Amino acid sequence: MRRGIFRMDRAEAEALIARAPVVHVASTTAEGEPLLRTVHGALVRGAIAFHGAPAGEKTEIVGRPAVVSCEEIVASIPSYFTDPERACPATTLYRSAQARGVIERVDDPERKAEVLEALMRKYQPEGGYAPLDAASPLYRKAIAGILVLAVPLERIDGKAKLAQNRAPEERARLLARLWERGLPGDPAAIEALRAACPDTPVPAFLSAPAGCALACALGPRDVDAAVDLLEGAYWNQGVSRGALARAQLGSPAWVGARDGAGRLVATARAISDGSKRAWMFDVMVAPSLRGLGVGEAVVRLLLDHPAVRGALHVHLGTQDAHTFYARFGFQRRADLPPRPFVSTEMVLTRG
Ligand SMILES: CC(C)(COP(=O)(O)OP(=O)(O)OC[C@H]1O[C@@H](n2cnc3c(N)ncnc32)[C@H](O)[C@@H]1OP(=O)(O)O)[C@@H](O)C(=O)NCCC(=O)NCCS
Known part of the structure; x- marks a missing residue:
């Protein structure tokens, strides 16, 4: 544990990446220039997969090591929750995941269709389209023409900073302050903190x-x-x-x-x-x-x-x-x- 940051297990970290609205992919070009892209990604067979244009910048990163990351902000905690004067206690509670792997190009049309179907299910869960099928005349040309990349999550680290390092009584006071503040995400943040720290005393309002x-x-x-x-x-x-x-x-x-x-x-x-x-x-x-x-x-x-x-x-x-x-x-x-x-x-x- 470092400064109240707790490690998640692999399943939790994968679930965080799988539900992230977008993921960030960092790599380097052949010239060694750093490259960072934000992509819509889906978790397919233990890899984060995404698509791009076949002639775009993304083609340059095939075969290169990459870092994939995502984060969820749970709550911003202002300094005055703990100290009326010093700015130092201001902090953010969050969950984040970071994974490393080598970027692969997915060429097999059936695997490409599987990735594209996973992306559709994630981003258009309501349906309203014919399922992606590599053999279908609806999709054959489109699937052949699209670049699909995948980063197998060889190493994955998930972190959660949810006030776990604070004393239980201090955490209970934090819950009361969040309830009093009442920003739209604060009730859910209160429940996230209680789930992460079951030894937190029940605040009066609960x-x-x-x-x-x-x-x-x-x-x-x-x-x-x-x-x-x-x-x-x-x-x-x-x-x-x-x-x-x-x-x-x-x-x-x-x-x-x-x-x-x-x-x-x-x-x-x-x-x-x-x-x-x-x-x-x-x-x-x-x-x-x-x-x-x-x-x-x-x-x-x-x-x-x-x-x-x-x-x-x-x-x-x-x-x-x-x-x-x-x-x-x-x-x-x-x-x-x-x-x-x-x-x-x-x-x-x-x-
Ligand atoms: C109404 C309901 C939510 C109350 O929950 P509860 O946990 O039983 O309520 P509490 O124990 O806090 O309070 C119980 C008191 O409410 C009264 N009460 C409960 N349901 C009542 C009803 N339908 N009409 C009148 N009084 C009622 C009880 O008589 C009791 O009074 P007392 O304390 O003087 O003895 C619960 O009975 C319920 O789920 N009922 C079915 C669903 C329903 O009717 N929901 C409300 C629809 S608007």
């Missing part, structure tokens, strides 16, 4: 009842579990699993709770303009954990979420949980007529 742990940012790995919880709800009748998944992933505030085994047992989300109005949706606690305060904790966390906390009016619709929401200050909208057996709108007005 304290949860019933042996559960609150999560201030859920993500793609939680989506199936959240949809399982929400699928049968009365307000989701007729809504497909795909639509429910997209709604969770598309919400700027999505929080939840996990049980002691790490299973998602509560979920809640909101959309918001951050200033005038926010709407809460899909609040659900697993039936076996209801009545223990988990729902209240999740709703409080959502109302305090950086995307929601600045909204003057927070709305929701409910058929039967009015008394539950009243404890947070929600009131039935007086300007709307009461409608039996359909959801009524409630609103919390602050400020």
Whole structure:
């Protein structure tokens, strides 16, 4: 470990390169001039592969050693989080990977098609094209005419700087500062830090009842579990699993709770303009954990979420949980007529 930088294992480092929107490839030309290119790359058979024009600069680097790198910024940490005067503590939390190998030209049309198909799947996952096939008249000429290069990841180093070197109490304070700051990536950064450093004490804003742990940012790995919880709800009748998944992933505030085994047992989300109005949706606690305060904790966390906390009016619709929401200050909208057996709108007005 150097200055709080931790090494990732090979699988994690490869996964980072595989999901990177772009990778940087550094090499030298035949004249020994340094050359750096940013490319769209896909991980294929243990190599990072990319394409170019057959007569371009990239042809010069075939057979030469190269370094491939990518990075993900997790959060910028200003100095004043730790020291009111000295600039020195300013830092950046990140993940990065760097790999070395010798650049190969891929000539076999079927392997070229495989690389191009991998690039299409990564950058155009929605489809809308005929799969790349070297024998197809649609692609034969194009595949023959394109340069495809690959750098086998002979050596790969992944690093993560996620405050692992800080004392647990100091890390908990950092989480509280990130929550208070509330930039769009901060809730996800909080969860990344907690995952990297499980010994971090739970900060007050994440304290949860019933042996559960609150999560201030859920993500793609939680989506199936959240949809399982929400699928049968009365307000989701007729809504497909795909639509429910997209709604969770598309919400700027999505929080939840996990049980002691790490299973998602509560979920809640909101959309918001951050200033005038926010709407809460899909609040659900697993039936076996209801009545223990988990729902209240999740709703409080959502109302305090950086995307929601600045909204003057927070709305929701409910058929039967009015008394539950009243404890947070929600009131039935007086300007709307009461409608039996359909959801009524409630609103919390602050400020
Ligand atoms: C509503 C829900 C999120 C509350 O979660 P929870 O973890 O059970 O809530 P808490 O333990 O924090 O609070 C429980 C309190 O809320 C009340 N409550 C829960 N559901 C209620 C409902 N549908 N109507 C009225 N009160 C309700 C309980 O009576 C209890 O009151 P008490 O503390 O005075 O005994 C949960 O019951 C749930 O998932 N229900 C099904 C989905 C749902 O209705 N979601 C809300 C739709 S808008």
